[in-house]
Amino acid sequence: MAKSEKASKAPRSASRIDRPQEGEGGAHGLRRTLTLAGRRKKTSRVTIEAAGPASRISLRAPAESLAALSRALGVKLPEQPMGSAFGKSGDFAGTKGTGKGGGRAALWLGPDEWLVIDTEGGDPIADCRKAKVLHSAVDISHRQVAIDVSGAGAADVLSAGCPRDLSLAVFPVGAAARTVMGKIEIVLLRTAEDAFRVECWRSFSDYAFTFLAEAARDVP
Amino acid sequence: MLLIRCPYCEQELPEIEFRNAGEAHIARPTHIADETDDDFEKYFFIRTNPKGIIYERWRHVHGCARFFNAVRDTVTDRFLLTYKAGEPKPKRLPGVGK
Numbered sequence: 001m002a003k004s005e006k007a008s009k010a011p012r013s014a015s016r017i018d019r020p021q022e023g024e025g026g027a028h029g030l031r032r033t034l035t036l037a038g039r040r041k042k043t044s045r046v047t048i049e050a051a052g053p054a055s056r057i058s059l060r061a062p063a064e065s066l067a068a069l070s071r072a073l074g075v076k077l078p079e080q081p082m083g084s085a086f087g088k089s090g091d092f093a094g095t096k097g098t099g100k101g102g103g104r105a106a107l108w109l110g111p112d113e114w115l116v117i118d119t120e121g122g123d124p125i126a127d128c129r130k131a132k133v134l135h136s137a138v139d140i141s142h143r144q145v146a147i148d149v150s151g152a153g154a155a156d157v158l159s160a161g162c163p164r165d166l167s168l169a170v171f172p173v174g175a176a177a178r179t180v181m182g183k184i185e186i187v188l189l190r191t192a193e194d195a196f197r198v199e200c201w202r203s204f205s206d207y208a209f210t211f212l213a214e215a216a217r218d219v220p
Numbered sequence: 221m222l223l224i225r226c227p228y229c230e231q232e233l234p235e236i237e238f239r240n241a242g243e244a245h246i247a248r249p250t251h252i253a254d255e256t257d258d259d260f261e262k263y264f265f266i267r268t269n270p271k272g273i274i275y276e277r278w279r280h281v282h283g284c285a286r287f288f289n290a291v292r293d294t295v296t297d298r299f300l301l302t303y304k305a306g307e308p309k310p311k312r313l314p315g316v317g318k
Contacts, residue, residue, distance in 0.1 A: 081228070081229045081230050081231065081284070082229070082231075109284065109285070110228065110283075110284035110285050110286055111228050111284065111286065113284070113285070163221060163234035163236055163237070164233070164234065177229075177283065178282060178283055178284070178285070179237060179282060179283060180236060180237060180282045185282050
């Protein structure tokens with residue numbers, strides 16, 4: 001459970017996202033950088049780039065808790081397979097121009113499991129704590145890294161390693177699923193007809209990016 | 221690639237998202253310490269290993285991560301039916317006589 005008394009007493013910064021900043025060095029001149037900072041691959045039909053930092057939680061909860069958790073998070077937790085939902089405020093990274101607002105997204109991963117992503121500096125763990133219902137929320141902000149794949153060839157590039165049917169009829173805008181890409185597990189979210197967000201574990205991010213960049217060579 | 225229907229995702233999905241988890245409908249004895257060696261052997265080691273229709277547990281490990289049960293023909297590798305974990309063993313199978 002996320003409701004640890006000790007944790008709630010500890011001082012908490014407004015944002016759980018560590019945003020690396022210019023000149024931020026600390027006493028030893030060390031600077032935190034994002035795993036894929038600055039990586040970008042662009043061809044005429046597809047652009048692959050590292051997404052910005054985000055807060056993420058892995059949320060497990062029974063059906064009775066969903067209403068309270070949805071209120072606390074400001075996102076209605078989807079109950080349909082492959083479902084996703086967006087919050088009202090801000091603009092969730094990658095969804096600009098689709099008319100879907102929300103700096104926060106909740107993705108259905110399993111019958112009682114969701115991935116909540118906040119790209120606008122919110123604190124979904126703190127929000128979950130407000131819901132006094134049975135649930136388990138684990139902060140996985142630093143476990144995962146996101147890659148944005150966009151452009152007319154985005155689905156083709158992903159299909160180089162993802163066995164799912166990514167046609168719009170089967171995997172429409174807003175569809176989300178945990179699946180595989182090459183030899184790693186990913187969470188895939190279709191943010192627009194020609195844009196996807198790929199969430200992978202941080203240690204696999206170099207593999208994921210390189211795989212996509214190599215695949216893009218076949219999608220000129 | 222084989223497509224397997226996940227009863228939780230309600231969709232036919234590629235086989236590499238799944239993992240086999242052994243024979244289904246094997247009930248763990250309530251008082252396992254009281255089992256005789258022979259009974260324990262039967263529960264723990266002995267499997268039917270049929271040529272033909274088998275009831276198996278499968279896990280949608282790279283998807284919803286849920287365990288479910290499947291009926292598969294070991295000769296043709298065709299999945300006849302999948303159903304949620306905890307549901308009773310289906311008596312009638314689609315496409316099978318008798």
